[in-house]
Amino acid sequence: MIKFTQDIYIQSFIIGLILAAVYFRLSRRNEPPLVHYRTPIIGHTWRFLTDCENLILESRKKYGETFSLYVFGQIMTVVGKESTHEIFKKDQEFCFREGIKMQLPFQHIFSYATSIEKNGRIIREFIIGKLKYLTSRLQKNIDKAMDLYIGECDEPKVIRDPHKTLSQIVSIPVANIIVGDECYEHEDLLETFRTLTNAIFGWNPMSKHRNIIINRIRPVVEKRLYDKKKLGDAWVAPVSYALQYYLDDPELAPDLDPNNVNYNYIAEAIGRLVFVSMGTTSGGATRALYDLIDKKKEYWQVLRQEAQEINKQCNGNELTSDDIAKMVKLDSFVKESLRLSNGIVALPHKCISESYYTFENGYQIPRGRIAILNIIDTNRDVELQGQNPEEFHANRHLERNSPATRLERNFLVFGGGKHACPGRALAVNEIKIFLHKVLLKYDVRTETGEDIPIKKYLGPIPRPIKTSIIFEKRKDYVN
Numbered sequence: 001m002i003k004f005t006q007d008i009y010i011q012s013f014i015i016g017l018i019l020a021a022v023y024f025r026l027s028r029r030n031e032p033p034l035v036h037y038r039t040p041i042i043g044h045t046w047r048f049l050t051d052c053e054n055l056i057l058e059s060r061k062k063y064g065e066t067f068s069l070y071v072f073g074q075i076m077t078v079v080g081k082e083s084t085h086e087i088f089k090k091d092q093e094f095c096f097r098e099g100i101k102m103q104l105p106f107q108h109i110f111s112y113a114t115s116i117e118k119n120g121r122i123i124r125e126f127i128i129g130k131l132k133y134l135t136s137r138l139q140k141n142i143d144k145a146m147d148l149y150i151g152e153c154d155e156p157k158v159i160r161d162p163h164k165t166l167s168q169i170v171s172i173p174v175a176n177i178i179v180g181d182e183c184y185e186h187e188d189l190l191e192t193f194r195t196l197t198n199a200i201f202g203w204n205p206m207s208k209h210r211n212i213i214i215n216r217i218r219p220v221v222e223k224r225l226y227d228k229k230k231l232g233d234a235w236v237a238p239v240s241y242a243l244q245y246y247l248d249d250p251e252l253a254p255d256l257d258p259n260n261v262n263y264n265y266i267a268e269a270i271g272r273l274v275f276v277s278m279g280t281t282s283g284g285a286t287r288a289l290y291d292l293i294d295k296k297k298e299y300w301q302v303l304r305q306e307a308q309e310i311n312k313q314c315n316g317n318e319l320t321s322d323d324i325a326k327m328v329k330l331d332s333f334v335k336e337s338l339r340l341s342n343g344i345v346a347l348p349h350k351c352i353s354e355s356y357y358t359f360e361n362g363y364q365i366p367r368g369r370i371a372i373l374n375i376i377d378t379n380r381d382v383e384l385q386g387q388n389p390e391e392f393h394a395n396r397h398l399e400r401n402s403p404a405t406r407l408e409r410n411f412l413v414f415g416g417g418k419h420a421c422p423g424r425a426l427a428v429n430e431i432k433i434f435l436h437k438v439l440l441k442y443d444v445r446t447e448t449g450e451d452i453p454i455k456k457y458l459g460p461i462p463r464p465i466k467t468s469i470i471f472e473k474r475k476d477y478v479n
């Protein structure tokens with residue numbers, strides 16, 4: 001009897017062991033290697049913030065193209081150049097909007113459930129689809145803004161905070177396209193466009209901006225709805241793509257009744273548009289301006305020649321979209337500037353697979369994991385970039401006949417796949433128009449005469465440059 005009981009125990013124990021082994025085998029995933037760290041809880045956080053570049057380079061060398069770090073209390077997987085496009089392509093498995101919440105808590109800034117898809121559609125159909133017709137407005141407003149914030153500069157003029165100046169300049173054409181002629185010039189509205197991106201640091205931050213937007217658009221909306229009702233089919237909508245798009249949506253402006261408009265929704269949707277378009281474009285324009293000064297010896301003359309030729313061809317008249325397309329050297333310069341302005345790692349995507357995702361390289365990560373892209377792995381790769389990938393080579397993209405708006409494996413600034421930035425053509429055109437005018441009209445240099453400081457990082461993000469710039473009108477400039 002005792003023997004029988006012992007046998008049962010032994011058999012149960014063995015079966016238990018086998019089951020445990022099967023369970024363990026099934027539940028163990030082929031996780032990417034976790035980079036070794038010494039201090040529990042802190043993990044790699046401190047190094048990520050203070051020495052990100054070396055952390056990423058060393059980990060890549062030791063652990064290969066996919067590895068995980070323990071940062072801010074969670075495991076984050078860093079994916080290299082081979083898997084970057086897998087993440088863009090698999091939009092059912094990875095979500096940037098969810099991933100970016102770690103850095104930018106949109107859910108706390110925007111309380112109304114405004115739809116990102118709607119904004120994406122406006123940009124694709126109404127802004128980019130009509131970019132050709134928008135060029136004139138864009139140009140007039142960039143001219144106006146440059147006159148206002150840079151001016152004639154008959155005497156040398158110091159711009160102490162170029163990023164702020166560029167943000168002032170970009171706010172005017174962007175506001176014009178979004179809210180239209182009737183109200184875009186109000187200073188408080190323009191200030192909201194320039195500062196809304198900082199709303200993330202305030203308490204209930206969006207409410208102030210929301211009120212300003214509503215205050216300025218309300219009279220315009222009332223008049224438009226009144227006119228539309230009165231004139232019926234004969235009514236022609238004034239040009240302002242985002243605002244009019246929302247007014248044409250019966251859910252937001254039912255029965256053309258001005259008292260029944262969902263102003264909060266419209267204001268927040270406009271806020272979201274401002275959020276994605278303003279800081280990115282003004283940041284890109286500032287970086288390109290600094291690069292123009294920095295690489296003056298090599299590129300200024302060539303770019304200026306191209307600008308002069310195009311200017312001559314259009315007799316000094318307004319540029320058409322074809323003229324802008326002819327700025328191929330400037331386009332390649334802007335693309336190179338954008339390429340190198342990117343961070344060390346960027347574009348966090350959250351894994352939204354049902355339980356886990358298996359990469360093509362066999363590694364597996366669980367649902368909820370943040371996968372962040374190793375940008376320098378792509379940016380410093382000779383095969384992807386050509387010779388001296390770390391250096392600024394303005395003709396790099398011209399030689400490959402690849403315009404700044406084209407999404408490619410070697411260029412991650414605008415993301416990729418279905419959710420790639422829909423506003424990129426607008427941003428690139430704005431930057432090109434601005435630089436074209438700078439090249440024709442001014443001489444620019446740093447205030448101290450010194451070089452632009454080399455790029456430093458704040459965590460994985462490039463530190464903003466704050467060097468003062470002098471603008472001086474060229475003696476040979478004719479209006």
Ligand code: HEM
Nearest residue numbers: 096120276277280281284413414415416419420421423427
């Ligand atoms: C130099 C300027 C800009 C840069 C570097 C930039 C970059 C980006 C990036 C990296 C993404 C994420 C792409 C992805 O998920 O793969 C994005 C998305 C987006 N961008 Fe831009 N952007 C710029 C200008 C603009 C402008 C001017 C607009 C609007 C007019 C705009 C509107 C959007 C929108 C609506 C999305 C979300 C798209 C979606 O989730 O489907 N961007 N942008």
